[in-house]
Amino acid sequence: MRKYLGWLVLFCITLTAHSALSATRSGTVTLEFDLTAQEAGKEVKLWVPYPVSDEDQLISNIKVSGDYANSAVYTDREHGNPILFAVWDKDAKSRTMTVSFSAERKEVIRRDLPAEEPAWDRNAFKSDLGATRLGPIDGEVKKLADQITQDKKTVQAKARAIYDWACTNMYRDPNTRGCGRGDVCALLQKPGGKCTDISSVFIALARASGVPAREVFGIRLGKKAEEDITGYQHCWAEFY
Numbered sequence: 001m002r003k004y005l006g007w008l009v010l011f012c013i014t015l016t017a018h019s020a021l022s023a024t025r026s027g028t029v030t031l032e033f034d035l036t037a038q039e040a041g042k043e044v045k046l047w048v049p050y051p052v053s054d055e056d057q058l059i060s061n062i063k064v065s066g067d068y069a070n071s072a073v074y075t076d077r078e079h080g081n082p083i084l085f086a087v088w089d090k091d092a093k094s095r096t097m098t099v100s101f102s103a104e105r106k107e108v109i110r111r112d113l114p115a116e117e118p119a120w121d122r123n124a125f126k127s128d129l130g131a132t133r134l135g136p137i138d139g140e141v142k143k144l145a146d147q148i149t150q151d152k153k154t155v156q157a158k159a160r161a162i163y164d165w166a167c168t169n170m171y172r173d174p175n176t177r178g179c180g181r182g183d184v185c186a187l188l189q190k191p192g193g194k195c196t197d198i199s200s201v202f203i204a205l206a207r208a209s210g211v212p213a214r215e216v217f218g219i220r221l222g223k224k225a226e227e228d229i230t231g232y233q234h235c236w237a238e239f240y
Contacts (some may be wrong), residue, residue, distance in 0.1 A: 025221045026104040029229070033066075035088065035095035043090045049217070050082035051101050058104040066097030079127075105221060117154045125240060128212035135184045135200055137208035144188065145208035155211050159239045162205045170198050179235050182215075199237035212240040 031048065038044045050073050051059045064071065064084065071086040088095040122129065131137045137145075148165045149158040173192035180193040182200030187193055191201070199215050206213035220232040 023107040024104060025107075025223075026102070027221055028061075028100060028102050029219070029221070030098065030100040033097045033099075036093075038095060041090050044088040044092070044095050046086045046097065048084040048086075048099060050084040051103065052082055056106045056108050059101055061100075061102040063100045064097070067092070067094050068097055071097075103221065113156060117156065120240070122210075125212035128214050128240065129207050129210070131204075131207070134182050135204040135207075137204055140188060141184060141204050142208045145205045148205065149209045152209075155239070158209045158211050159206060159213075162202055162209065162211075165205070166198060166202050170201060172198075179217075179233055195235040199235045202237045203239075206239050214238055 029051075033046060033048070035044050035046060046068075051062070053059045066086065067088070068086040069089045069092070071084065074083050074085055075081070076083060084099065086097055135141075145162070148161050152158045152161050170187075170191040170193070172194060176192070176194045176197065179195050180197035180200075182196045184200055184204045187197050187201050196215070196217075203213040203215060214237075216236045216238060218234060218236070219229060220234055222229050222232070
């Protein structure tokens with residue numbers, strides 16, 4: 001498994017490269033699902049992102065309960081994301097599930113970008129340089145990326161130029177549903193959206209410029225002793 005010491009988070013505070021522990025936040029997250037209102041007489045299925053520990057966070061005490069018929073944790077083959085899956089029979093009168101877990105998260109700040117860009121292997125970042133269903137890297141996207149980065153020679157310079165372009169040309173549209181769909185072609189025509197939209201445009205432009213980039217989806221922890229974090233989902237953009 002490769003170690004992403006050079007991944008830089010965008011759209012949070014600043015372009016910043018070595019991890020430093022500034023603070024931590026911890027708590028218990030509880031997710032409650034009630035699908036009882038779904039159409040009767042039909043099997044109902046639910047997929048939920050499953051939390052895992054990594055070098056920057058510790059997940060523990062995971063508990064899953066409910067009146068589902070079956071449940072299991074699966075792993076997405078393409079990206080390796082774990083997913084909690086549950087299914088209710090067609091005759092179920094109630095369809096509820098509760099997931100809770102303890103989380104301790106480090107604040108990661110990356111500073112001191114190297115003055116001289118180190119060598120890196122493009123083959124190691126194929127998945128972070130390719131197109132996606134809603135994020136092409138050819139056509140109008142490639143044309144715009146080349147225009148933005150036309151005089152930029154390094155990864156950092158290209159990423160900075162695309163970041164500045166996104167900050168200048170895109171805006172947060174509060175009417176966007178959820179975190180947005182991330183439809184890059186549509187967003188180039190109407191550059192308003194939310195975190196997934198802005199991150200997706202940055203990533204497509206970066207990849208079209210040969211800069212490895214990816215999205216990270218998660219949920220922010222609250223600041224109060226007890227808080228409703230229903231709307232705290234967020235998408236971050238990173239480049240390597």
